Amino acid sequence: MVAERIPPLRPRLSTCTNSILANPGAFALFLDVDGTLLELAATPRSVRVPDGLSDLLGQLTRRLDGAVAIISGRLISEIDQILSPLKLTASGVHGAELRKAPDSDIERVTPVLPLEIVEEMRKLAARIPGVIAEPKGPGLAIHYRLAPHAEANILAVIEDFLDRHAGAFELLPGKRLYEIIPSGLSKGTALAALASLPAFRGRVPIMIGDDIGDETAFAAAEGMKGFGLRVAGEYYHEEMADFSGPRSVLTWLERIAGAAQQPAERARSL
Known part of the structure; x- marks a missing residue:
């Protein structure tokens, strides 16, 4: 991954950053994937995965005592492929799939589509x-x-x-x-379900996402007195966002994880 210079923090992000750096054990982190950790691509299979992403999320998970989860529209099996060999607590298909611990089975909340x-x-x-x-x-x-x-x-x-x-x-x-x-499922219901798990319970939730589907998760996090942090792109303009794009998200996560060095830019295809 390539670190980019972090621009002056906007008030919401600044407050969140100072709080989690001061007491990481009080926070839980929920992350979207496409457009948040990864740049958008022409097709779901053509995304490029920054080298070191799995290691970074592993460092974050250790720093936060396991309170890191993925909340995505993708299937959890696809998330595992992207983050291999790392597995995280996760929700897939907007809350229709849940994995309540990294070593647990994937639970399907609803039947398959007709x-x-x-x-x-x-x-x-x-x-x-x-x-x-x-x-x-x-x-x-x-x-x-x-x-x-x-x-x-x-x-x-x-x-x-x-x-x-x-x-x-x-x-x-x-x-x-x-x-x-x-009906009745969303990234918001997913965040609420994951936030109730032992590794996350009682912590202040931070949700980072980039699209309309993340709005319910932002609302859920903010309803628990947490933070909904938006990534600029095709949906959020710069003036509405806390991050300028996935690279700035990764730079921020490296800061939270306490990464000692920034690896050279490389990428692999999914």
Whole structure:
């Protein structure tokens, strides 16, 4: 990972930084992945993983006595691949999957999506070059970053499905993607569930994310008198954000972890 010079801290981030450095044992850290730890890529499989990311998160976990978790829209199995060999407490698919300790099994909170919507989205993706359908067990994402003209068509198909399954699923827009997730689940419900676990209980939560799907987790953290820290990008403009991008997040995490040195920039493909 490459450290970048940390810009002058905004008041919310400054308060959070000073507090966690003064008493790390009082805090728990919850982290999104894409757009937060990793730069966004054209497809989910083409992200670049900074060399040393796994080591850094391992250092953080030790510094915070195990109170570090991933909260992502990805499957937990994909998170494990990204962070290999490290495994962390995690939530995947916006709260539809949970792993309550690094050495525990992955728990699926809801059943898988009906096969009809999975097949419908796969057919739609096959018809439109650049559209990617990504089934995730209990959820599904359809990416159109490479085919922005297809947005209206994709949305119409999803809304028709939601009308046929009223109340069972919700539509979550994101950065050049739409996601179908089970109703009643979110990154906010995931944070609340993980914050109640022994390693996290009684600690002040810090959630870092970059997209609309992270808003419920920000609200959950702030409702526990914690911090919701936003990363600038396609959703949050610089003036709304606490971090300028994933590199500044990693630099901040290195500071919190007390990393003694900054490794040279390298990256590996997922």
